[in-house]
Amino acid sequence: MSSHGFSGGPAVHDPATLPSDDNVNAYTFCVELDGSQWFLQKGKMISYYGSIEFDGIGHGRLDRLIRTSFHSPLHASDWVVARGSGKMLLADRAFDVNSFDLEDGNLTIRSGNLLAFQPSLALKQSIVPGFLTLIGTGKFVAASNGPVVFMEPPIRVDPQALVGWADCPSPCHHYDHGYMTGVLGGLRALTGLGGASGEEHQFEFVGAGTVLLQSSETLMAEQPMGAVPPDAGVPGGGAHGGQGQQSGAPRLPGQLGDLQRRFGL
Amino acid sequence: MFRLQSSKVLAVEMTGDAVKAKNGSMVAYDGEMAFRKLSGGGEGIRGMVTRRLTGEQMTMMEVKGQGTCWFADRAAEINLVSLQGDRLYVEASNLLAADASLRTGTGFTGMRGASQGNGLFTTTVEGHGQAAIMSDGPAVVLRVSARYPLTVDPGAYVAHQGDLRQSFQSGVTFRTALGEGGGEAFQIRFEGEGLVYVQPSERNTIAGDV
Incomplete structure (x- = not known):
């Protein structure tokens, strides 16, 4: 954890001084990749040293990984897998970021607050709409507006x-x-x-x-993310769920919704 | 003499010398201060015309006097940069203050600026002295050297200094068109020797969610 010297000028980081899988400051987290993989939410990488590739969840080579660690089709378009070697910095809207370790545990988190997780954890959609559950052993990174209180x-x-x-x-x-x-x-x-x-x-x-x-009541912007299948007994997917998309944020005129999101516009 | 009163307030101690600062960013002062608007950032007629043409507009004022003057702008985090003859590249909107002895100008950024939606031009600050730049959340300063080139998301880029070459990387493939892109389709790669300032937040860029 490096601090910003107020008068002596800011600390300058390079790959040798950046921490490995730890916070650089309260708002920035550094992940070290060594041929390993991390799941991360799209667009949360702010910079990296080394050579790292970002592949969408649909990428063919990731099939095995997805089978074991990613069980949330609704969020598939929001997540990517970073692979390669180097150090990567993650941040989100200058929110506080923190990493947490799970040991053979489970944790449910608001979907917008989860930034990244190790593939040794399995990501599953929670029964509670808008939340995701992580199960297993490993590290994950979450963002919050203000420090997290337990x-x-x-x-x-x-x-x-x-x-x-x-x-x-x-x-x-x-x-x-x-x-x-x-x-x-x-x-x-x-x-x-x-x-x-x-x-x-x-x-x-x-x-x-x-x-x-x-420690604030500011939420992450909710992203419309489609709907769970309209099976009987599935919360949020019931009979009146219908198209589902409509239930999210109000759609502005000219927005194409799902299609637009798929194309990243 | 620049110093950070807190991470969001810049204090400048002056003994008859002058600083350039973003117009209207003074929050308090003690002692005797004179404020004068610098048309076109104090770069003369040529600078004014260049800024007008490039859209890289900057309204700066010159503050001169004896005492301490405090500057802040919309609770943005402030980062001090010291320049020893090298050149700092920063967006005009992110430059809070600079020693009056530093020369400011307009530089070409190419695709980086375009991918950020900031236009093709940026502001340069060069000479010997101190400058203060603003970021959304405290900036992380990353060193680039021959061994360690750095890749940055255009939305998180704030400024850079030193002798750096930047190249624009596009990871747009047919997968992006299918909506299965990696989410980091546009990146800027820095090579050479210097420092890059990145902020823990991403501006909206035209690359958006790609």
Whole structure:
């Protein structure tokens, strides 16, 4: 961890002084590749030394890797595999980035907050829409707006501050009693809007585990990412899910949605 | 004498000398200061015309006096650069302040600028002295040497200094057209000897999500 000397000029890094799989500063993470592979979210690489290739998830040579480590067709177009040797810097919108180690564990995280992970982890789509679950042993890198705070359940958290959770099997909604009472309560039940404090709705976690919170309520921009298959019993994919795309961010006129995203425009 | 009051506020101590700074970036001063707008960045008529033609416009002011003057701009992170006769290339919008003795000018960037959506020209600062550049999040300074060429995402590039050659790399293949590109289709490769400043955030570039 190198610090920025305020008066003596900034620290200058080269491949020898850059850390290996650690933070350069609070906002930049350095990954060392040595013939190995890392999954990373598209566009989060800011620079690299050495020779590194970035291949889309659909790349034929990656078939085996995808079979073992990537189980999220919805997010396939957002992820790439970096291969080669050298040191690569990752960052995201000047958000705080941190790496975490999982040992034979599981962790569920908001899809926009996950920046990169080692292929020894398997990425799976969470049953909770918009979240991804990592299972196995290895290192991953996550971004958050402000430093991450770790909390022990039982706890109720603000939906916007939630980054993810590890080992807790019980993420559920919690509404304060006020949602039932009065005209405002009725309106709120109908529209999901309004209310007195804006804090009547929380996520509740119980049981053993860890809950990760960010110290602000700024979310990563949600990306429309298609929909889960419209099978019976699949959350978010139910009968009224329909095209799915529509459920994401409102589409601006002239946007082609899926097609446009596929072409990267 | 430039010093960082915090990572987002630049303090300049002056004893009768002058600095150039981005117009309107003064947040406080003590002592006696005079502020004068420099038309065309103080580069004379020729500089003004060049800037107008290249679209690399820069509104700078000259601050002269005795005391301490503090500068900041939209809570951007500030990075100090010291120049010993070498040349700094930076986008005009990312240049906060420079010693008045440093010469500023306009340079050609070619495809790098185009891929960033910043236009084909950039600002150069050269001479002996200090300059302050701004970035979104603290910049990481990376050394480029003959052994270690560096590849940078155009959206994260802030500035570079020294004797560097840049080449534009395009990884656009038929896979990009299929939407299965690597997400890093446009890259700039730096070779030679020098320093490159990258920020932990990516501007929107025309390359976008490719």
